[in-house]
Amino acid sequence: MTVKVLYFGRLKELSGTSEEIVEVPDGALIEELFARCSTARPELGKFRASLVAARNREFAAWSTPLIAGDEVGFLPPVSGG
Amino acid sequence: MPAPHSEDRIEVTRAAIPNAELARQVRTDEDGAIATFDGCVRNQSHGRKTLYLEYEAYEAMALAKMQAIAAQIHANYGIRRVAIVHRLGRLEIGETSVFIAVSAAHRAAALDACRYAIDTLKKTVPIWKKEFFADGAVWADGELPPVPAETPTAEPASN
Numbered sequence: 001m002t003v004k005v006l007y008f009g010r011l012k013e014l015s016g017t018s019e020e021i022v023e024v025p026d027g028a029l030i031e032e033l034f035a036r037c038s039t040a041r042p043e044l045g046k047f048r049a050s051l052v053a054a055r056n057r058e059f060a061a062w063s064t065p066l067i068a069g070d071e072v073g074f075l076p077p078v079s080g081g
Numbered sequence: 082m083p084a085p086h087s088e089d090r091i092e093v094t095r096a097a098i099p100n101a102e103l104a105r106q107v108r109t110d111e112d113g114a115i116a117t118f119d120g121c122v123r124n125q126s127h128g129r130k131t132l133y134l135e136y137e138a139y140e141a142m143a144l145a146k147m148q149a150i151a152a153q154i155h156a157n158y159g160i161r162r163v164a165i166v167h168r169l170g171r172l173e174i175g176e177t178s179v180f181i182a183v184s185a186a187h188r189a190a191a192l193d194a195c196r197y198a199i200d201t202l203k204k205t206v207p208i209w210k211k212e213f214f215a216d217g218a219v220w221a222d223g224e225l226p227p228v229p230a231e232t233p234t235a236e237p238a239s240n
Contacts, residue, residue: 008207078206078226080167
């Protein structure tokens with residue numbers, strides 16, 4: 001199945017893209033999706049401890065299973081205001 | 082999430098925020114208090130002279146989170162109306178980056194709700210600030226939003 005991945009802030013700069021479509025096995029967890037996204041970009045993997053994930057615009061645990069067509073955002077610490 | 086109150090104004094914008102208009106918009110004859118918060122661009126950060134800022138957002142999620150804040154302060158503080166507007170893009174020194182206005186019958190509710198709104202926005206709304214200095218740029222230190230608890234790993238896989 002495929003999911004849409006969005007990157008923001010410094011993660012967007014590190015990834016060189018703001019969004020991409022990623023193929024993952026059915027039922028993959030957000031953790032596994034992030035590992036896949038980081039494979040080609042070791043720099044991204046270093047930020048694992050200082051980012052949070054969102055699934056379909058809600059903050060989500062790393063252990064959240066995905067379904068086809070999900071939108072997953074990887075978000076650095078927020079600094080609005 | 083409850084339906085947004087029709088008089089509320091929750092937006093992100095790339096244009097200058099109309100602060101006075103927002104403060105007027107929450108005003109009603111039933112209320113005795115309007116509290117506002119004007120977050121504006123400072124000319125220095127950690128001792129370095131700031132030239133300008135750039136804000137970016139996960140816009141759809143940012144709006145959803147700002148609407149959630151509005152719903153929370155309606156429910157918890159009994160306020161009448163709220164406006165929360167955050168600006169994106171390049172901002173110059175002195176410009177407003179975020180403006181919040183709330184109206185309530187009495188001052189305590191208005192002030193407390195306004196404080197809660199800006200504090201919660203800074204922790205939960207997916208917006209990012211990049212600070213530009215004469216000798217480079219940095220993403221501002223931020224706060225990691227709270228996320229739901231992880232599923233215990235002992236739980237059997239569903240497949």
